Amino acid sequence: MKNIIKRLLPGSVLAGLLAALLPGAPAAAAGPHVIDLGTLTGTCCSQAFDINDHGVVVGESQIGTQENPPERAFRWRNGHMQDLGTLGGPRAWAAAINNSGEIAGASALPDGSVHAFRWRPGYGMQDLGTLGGDSVAVGIDEAGNVVGYYADGTGGLGGFRWHNGVMTALTTGAGDPFVPAAVSANGIIAGTTAGVAATWKNGVIQTVSGGTATGVNRFGDVSGDAGQGVFLRKGGVLGDLALPAGSAYGSSTDLNDCADVVGWRTDGYLFRAVWWPKGGAPKLLPGLRGGQTMAWGNNNKGQIVGQSNLNATTGEYHAVLWTY
Secondary structure, three states: OOOHHHHOOOHHHHHHHHHHOOOOOOOOOOOOEEEEEEOOOOOOOEEEEEEOOOOOEEEEEEOOOOOOOOEEEEEEEOOEEEEOOOOOOOOEEEEEEOOOOOEEEEEEOOOOOEEEEEEEOOOEEEEOOOOOOOEEEEEEOOOOOEEEEEEOOOOOEEEEEEEOOEEEEEEOOOOOEOEEEEEOOOOOEEEEEOOEEEEEEOOEEEEEEEOEEEEEOOOOOEEEEEOOEEEEEEOOEEEEEOOOOOOOEEEEEEEOOOOOEEEEEEOOOOEEEEEEHHHOOOEEOOOHHHOOEEEEEEOOOOOEEEEEEOOOOOOOEEEEEEEO
16 A cells, blocks of 8 residues: 555665654654564664554564665564565565455565565465566555556556456556555555546546545545645545644555545654544654654554654664554
């Protein structure tokens, strides 16, 4: 699920951009408390990208102590972080998880290329292949169908849907690529085509708004970004979501079936995770000891995952869970 821009880069790359900024954040308003999920090896750094309704979290964690260590896909459950392995290369990251525990993401191969994967409990990691160059999965529905994008060989991106072992390109009637950002539990895909946010349902593509889609729920509500702000189409009605006071710009990254939207905002200097309950007034989420934050995913139980710098002065960051 979630933001296309994030998925165009391994999670650690974007997090590095965040960590490079001067850290620190003001105290958060009352609300969910933040839990540090740690890392695979006890060293810097990790990010959480998605959480299912059973509280199982997926993301990526760097391993090793060398400069720019590789990241590995993880599953966090009941306080334990598990390395999901790779497709033979040094790195992988997990983007999404469904309520059956199936996970979608991307992994390097021994030759250095990157392929989308599906990981299933008891079966491990499955290479989903590609329709061109590198491929990356961004979402998985409750039926185990995977969506994502691939390099099309011309410098652009194409979108795909993987169903019953077959990867199929997603295109409009005019032949334009439809590039997914997220998929709902019941298989509605949100993405971008020809510069506009759109949805795919049973082979039919419909325009939502200008900008980019970032999330979709089972009712067809869609979150997205346009200009420097955030929008939500809820019940067929499109509207802008307010940013917290003092924001220079912001971005959404996910929404759940209650139309709770999550994302982040910046004042041009500091990043803070944001939660819009039911698409309403924005609430800032607390960091670890005042560290900067970004939210990447949420579930239908009101839990949110993302990342936080470890305090107000360090550039190191950990995967976090916000919960009541």
